[in-house]
Amino acid sequence: MKRWFLHSMVCLLAFIGVACSDDAGNMPMDNAGNVRLRLQLALPAGGGVSRTESFLENGVGLENYIDFFDEDRYRIYFFNSDDKFIARFMPTVVDMSLENQYILYQVEGDVPEELMPQSGTMDFKIVVLGNWDTYQELVAEKTTIEQLCKADWATFDCFTDGFELSKPGKLIPFYGVHEYKDIAFEDGKIVNLPAPVTLLRAMAKVEVVLETKGMSFSSVSIQGYNQEGYCAPSGVDSQEDYDYDENRLALHLIGGTNDEGAASRSLPFLHIEGEDNDTWIAYLPEYDNRSDESEAAHIEVRFDIQTEDDAKDFIIYFSDDQDDKSKTFDIVRNNLYRFNVTIDPKGKLAIEVNKWDEIFENNFIF
DSSP states (O other): OEEEEOEEEEOOBSSSSSSOOTTGGGOOOSSTTSOEEEEEEEEEOOOSOOBOTTOOBOOOGGGGOOOTTOGGGEEEEEEOTTSBEEEEOOOSEEEEEEETTEEEEEEEEEOOGGGOOSSSOEEEEEEEEESOSOOOOOOTTTOBHHHHHTOTTSEEEOOTTOSOOBTTTBOOOEEEEEEEEEEOOOTTOEEOOOSOEEEEESSEEEEEEEOSTTOOEEEEEEEOOOSEEESSOSSOOSGGGOOOOTTTSOOOOGGGSOOTTGGGOEEEOEEEOOSSOEEEEEEEOOBOOSSOGGGOOEEEEEETTOOTTOOOOEEEESBSSTTOGGGBOOBOTTEEEEEEEEEOTTSOEEEEOEEOOOOOOOOOOO
C-alpha cells in the first residue's frame, strides 16, 4: 500500500500569464469606479501520473475536474477574519487557454460592495466549492465557515452505481479556503491576491494493483463503506489547517460515526486495464476503521483461477502491516491508498506497504 496526499493548487492571480505580475495591482480599468477581481487558475496540462522528489502524484482526468464555465457547478465566497460570510463572488467572464504546458483559467468579476472597506486595507478569507450536488444561500454576518461545512446540504452520496467518473453528474466534490491580509481595494485598480487556494477532494481514492505477471483478479470489492460523506472537512477554516497528519485532523463523518450497518455493505471496484499491470479503483467517503476493530473496512480480492468450490477470498486490510491490526488507519478524504499485490513462489499473497508522509502540495489538471 502506498499512501500519500492529493492536493489541487488553484492560483488566484491578478493578471493573465503563468506567474503573478507585480504590476497587476496598478493596472488601470476602463470602468473606473468599480473594482474588478481577476482570478487566474494555472494548472499543468499533462495527464497521467508523475512523481517528484517529494513523492507527489498528479490526479488523473476527471479526478481533477471542476466546470468553471457553469456557475451552478461551483461557488466562490468571501468570509471575514471571524469566519462569517460576507458575500459571494460572481464572475462575469471565464476564459481558458493553453500556454507553456499549463491550462489557464481566468475568472473575472466585480468585487462585491459588501467587501469594500471604508478606508485602508482589509483581511478576509476566500472559500471555493466545486462539484457539490447543491448549494444553498448563506446568511451575511451569520453563516460561518464551519456551519457551511456541516450543513445538511453539504453532503454527497457514495458512487454505488460504479466508480467511473463522468460529467455532468458523477464528480468528486472539492473544498478550499485561504486567508488574505492587508488587501487594498481601490477604484480603477485590479486586485492581486498573492497566494493560491488549495482544494481538497471530499473522497479518498483506493487502488489495488496486481503486479504478478500471468495472474489476474476476477473481482475486487470493498467490504465496509459509508453511503454518504461531507463535501468539506471540519475544522479547516484557513490554509494553516491543511496539515494532513491523520493523528491531527479528525474525520468528518455524518453523525460523527460510521453508518449503521456500514461494515456489512460491499461494492465492486472499477477495473482499469494497463499495459504493465491491471488496476482496480474505488472513490470512497471517509470511514472510521479504528474505533471498533470488528467494524473496520477491508478489501476482498478473488483470482480468476479460483473455482466456485474455492470460497475463500483474499483479504487486504487498511493497515501498514497486514498481520498487525494495531497499525490500522482510517480512510481519510483527499488521500490515495495504493495496495501493490504480488504472489510469491509459494502462492502466498504479499502486499507492498510504503507510507509516504508530510505531502502538502501538488498540482492538478482542472
